[in-house]
Amino acid sequence: MTDPDPGISRHAVDLAEAEGLSIEPVTQWDLFSKRLRRHKFAMISTFFLIFLVTVVLAAPAMQNAGWIDDPTKNLFDDNERIMRNIPPRASSENVFYKKVIDGREVLLEASPTALIMGTDTLGRSVFTRVIYGGRASLIVGLVAGFLVASLGTIVGSLAGFYPGGVDQSLMRFTDLVLGLPLLPVAIVVGRILPEIEFLPAFIRQGPFGIAMLLGLLSWGGLARIVRAEFLSLREKEFVEAARAAGAGDSRIVFRHILPNAMSPIIVQTTLVVGAAIVIEAALSFLGFGVKPPTPTWGAMVSQGGRQAVRGFWWEMVFSGTALVSTVLAINFLGDGLRDALDPTQTIERK
Amino acid sequence: MTEPLVIIEDLVMQFPVRGGVLQREVATVNAVAGVDLTINRGETVGLVGESGCGKTTLGRMLVRLLEPTSGKIIFAGTDITHLKGRELKPFRRRAQIVFQDPYSSLDPRAQVGNSISEGLRLHGVNDADERRQRVIEMLELVGLEGSHASRYPHEFSGGQRQRIGLARALILKPDFIVADEPVSALDVSVQAQVLNLLKELQSELELTLLFVAHNLAVVEHVSDKVAVMYLGQIVEITKRENLYSDPLHPYTEALLSAIPIPDPDRPRHRTILQGEVPSPINPPSGCYFHPRCPIAQTGICDTERPELLPAEHDESHLAACHLRTGRHRNLDPRNFAPIEPATED
Numbered sequence: 154m155t156d157p158d159p160g161i162s163r164h165a166v167d168l169a170e171a172e173g174l175s176i177e178p179v180t181q182w183d184l185f186s187k188r189l190r191r192h193k194f195a196m197i198s199t200f201f202l203i204f205l206v207t208v209v210l211a212a213p214a215m216q217n218a219g220w221i222d223d224p225t226k227n228l229f230d231d232n233e234r235i236m237r238n239i240p241p242r243a244s245s246e247n248v249f250y251k252k253v254i255d256g257r258e259v260l261l262e263a264s265p266t267a268l269i270m271g272t273d274t275l276g277r278s279v280f281t282r283v284i285y286g287g288r289a290s291l292i293v294g295l296v297a298g299f300l301v302a303s304l305g306t307i308v309g310s311l312a313g314f315y316p317g318g319v320d321q322s323l324m325r326f327t328d329l330v331l332g333l334p335l336l337p338v339a340i341v342v343g344r345i346l347p348e349i350e351f352l353p354a355f356i357r358q359g360p361f362g363i364a365m366l367l368g369l370l371s372w373g374g375l376a377r378i379v380r381a382e383f384l385s386l387r388e389k390e391f392v393e394a395a396r397a398a399g400a401g402d403s404r405i406v407f408r409h410i411l412p413n414a415m416s417p418i419i420v421q422t423t424l425v426v427g428a429a430i431v432i433e434a435a436l437s438f439l440g441f442g443v444k445p446p447t448p449t450w451g452a453m454v455s456q457g458g459r460q461a462v463r464g465f466w467w468e469m470v471f472s473g474t475a476l477v478s479t480v481l482a483i484n485f486l487g488d489g490l491r492d493a494l495d496p497t498q499t500i501e502r503k
Numbered sequence: 504m505t506e507p508l509v510i511i512e513d514l515v516m517q518f519p520v521r522g523g524v525l526q527r528e529v530a531t532v533n534a535v536a537g538v539d540l541t542i543n544r545g546e547t548v549g550l551v552g553e554s555g556c557g558k559t560t561l562g563r564m565l566v567r568l569l570e571p572t573s574g575k576i577i578f579a580g581t582d583i584t585h586l587k588g589r590e591l592k593p594f595r596r597r598a599q600i601v602f603q604d605p606y607s608s609l610d611p612r613a614q615v616g617n618s619i620s621e622g623l624r625l626h627g628v629n630d631a632d633e634r635r636q637r638v639i640e641m642l643e644l645v646g647l648e649g650s651h652a653s654r655y656p657h658e659f660s661g662g663q664r665q666r667i668g669l670a671r672a673l674i675l676k677p678d679f680i681v682a683d684e685p686v687s688a689l690d691v692s693v694q695a696q697v698l699n700l701l702k703e704l705q706s707e708l709e710l711t712l713l714f715v716a717h718n719l720a721v722v723e724h725v726s727d728k729v730a731v732m733y734l735g736q737i738v739e740i741t742k743r744e745n746l747y748s749d750p751l752h753p754y755t756e757a758l759l760s761a762i763p764i765p766d767p768d769r770p771r772h773r774t775i776l777q778g779e780v781p782s783p784i785n786p787p788s789g790c791y792f793h794p795r796c797p798i799a800q801t802g803i804c805d806t807e808r809p810e811l812l813p814a815e816h817d818e819s820h821l822a823a824c825h826l827r828t829g830r831h832r833n834l835d836p837r838n839f840a841p842i843e844p845a846t847e848d
Contacts, residue, residue, distance in 0.1 A: 390608035391618070393568050394671065398622035399595040401588070412612040496612060496655045 188493040195489020198482035209287040222264050224285040225446040226250045227276040235276040238465040242268050271467040274460050279468050282448040283475050289360040289449035290430050297429035300368025302422040305375025313383025331373035340441045342366055360443050367429045375421045382414035416491045423487025427480035450476040508711045509542040514574035516560050530784045534560040536735035547712040549726030551719055553780055557735040558715045562681040566600045596626050599672035603684040605664035609656035615667050616652025622675045641670040662693035679711045698724055719762055731755050734791040741820040751814055751822035753796050
């Protein structure tokens with residue numbers, strides 16, 4: 154990205170070496186990570202999210218290893234009764250699940266973690282479903298966030314950099330997208346999505362379709378913010394100086410304007426990631442999200458909420474905690490990234 | 504040296520004023536309304552005038568940050584008025600600009616070394632070591648240290664930033680620099696440092712300079728020739744000595760009388776101009792200055808537009824005033840009962 158420290162004059166280096174000291178150039182990356190490490194919440198959030206992503210990616214492997222169960226299968230006790238709404242407990246003795254082997258149903262022992270978060274109303278392990286549910290929620294958040302960041306930045310940059318016709322038509326289109334009511338449109342499109350034959354299967358079913366739908370509906374806000382940033386930055390004298398030095402449009406946009414517009418892009422994108430996860434939860438709550446029996450945190454909060462009224466609090470509490478802490482962590486991380494990428498922030502911040 | 508480097512002929516810059524729901528063009532601002540000027544190689548031309556008179560617009564056209572509406576700019580024998588994109592590149596290397604605001608003229612996210620070396624990179628100096636070396640040389644030339652290259656703009660004071668802006672403009676070894684009010688954002692002691700640096704560098708590097716300012720004292724310090732602008736036109740242009748001792752145009756007189764003199768006992772005769780600068784959207788008839796001019800004559804100044812003509816005794820002293828250099832100069836305004844100029848003791 155930048156020359157590794159063009160600044161240390163030969164003379165200063167010679168002096169230092171004569172004294173037996175060595176001079177380590179400070180790179181952009183050093184400064185960036187130093188500033189990020191100052192940000193306690195952002196650091197905790199980073200570790201939390203890394204942990205979460207690892208666990209979620211490893212879920213099938215953990216299931217194969219027998220650490221967790223199948224998220225769609227009911228658990229049975231030794232009398233072959235379904236274990237519905239069992240409160241959390243450490244021991245998983247006498248807990249079984251059914252498997253068809255050679256045409257015959259056999260009872261196999263469940264994993265040791267089967268009951269640590271209890272079971273839901275259909276007798277499935279809440280712990281397993283919280284882990285699997287994270288897959289859907291993270292896919293929704295990340296895919297929607299990626300779509301919003303790229304679409305919003307592209308549309309906003311073009312509109313802000315090329316005034317007149319381009320700006321006008323793009324922004325009117327943005328207004329249109331912003332004017333669409335998110336939930337009703339998502340409900341209707343989400344309903345007909347599985348029936349659109351020419352779409353690949355992974356979009357028609359599962360979290361990808363919902364994620365892309367939410368991304369395509371929520372880039373309007375970012376586009377407006379980016380456009381506003383571009384409008385103000387393109388009039389700055391340092392942009393004119395770059396032009397006078399002979400820089401073309403693409404260099405001016407990518408080297409001078411975009412880096413200065415990064416803060417709002419990052420903040421807005423992380424907000425959208427959190428919002429997408431929450432909206433998917435709302436859709437699932439209303440019954441229009443990812444199709445059951447695939448677990449998502451939103452669907453679990455929704456289903457668990459109904460059980461919580463009857464005193465079976467665990468499904469709602471555990472899935473809700475996972476949801477809220479993930480959204481919080483993403484927002485903290487965004488906050489920390491914004492500060493870390495800003496060279497005017499001092500390293501010495503407390 | 505009298506070889507011309509920059510020749511501009513009847514240069515005009517108009518900006519559209521848009522209004523209404525449909526953003527239709529409802530009027531035009533005549534920011535620069537027909538300017539002729541020749542800048543010789545190695546000379547410093549000062550350009551002064553009130554805010555909004557078009558000095559900055561003129562400067563920006565000369566380095567082609569703006570494309571003139573009409574007229575011609577000839578730079579070292581080449582017509583650069585309407586060049587675009589790639590065709591401009593050879594010219595970009597030879598003409599640079601120093602900006603007014605040291606706080607917005609440096610990219611806050613770029614190390615100053617990269618800001619300075621950008622021109623080199625864009626003009627084919629691909630070797631990073633060579634660029635680094637040149638950046639260090641430039642920083643030292645403008646009185647900073649080589650180690651400053653890896654710092655960010657916010658770590659510098661206004662004066663230091665202006666020096667960085669100067670280093671950026673100089674690194675391509677240009678022939679011509681437009682300095683757009685380079686010191687007006689600095690405090691007085693720093694102004695002097697930057698001005699002296701500019702003067703030194705100019706003689707050292709044989710630069711040709713267009714120095715835009717609204718401060719006559721600053722212009723006097725650096726310029727060989729001074730042009731006075733009013734409402735998009737040059738109203739007077741002459742050697743520095745003449746302008747300050749023997750101004751011809753009444754607007755220049757008014758400007759000069761506004762320079763404060765640090766001597767409380769000295770009586771001052773100030774010419775206070777009445778009214779505001781007229782709108783460049785709807786400029787006055789005849790001489791643009793006549794509504795505020797203390798010597799304007801009805802029937803002449805409000806009907807005919809004066810041309811920039813030489814003074815009687817000095818060919819190099821040009822002014823655009825009917826009564827001082829034009830056809831009517833023999834009509835001594837004192838015999839024609841001029842409007843009494845407002846004076847103050």
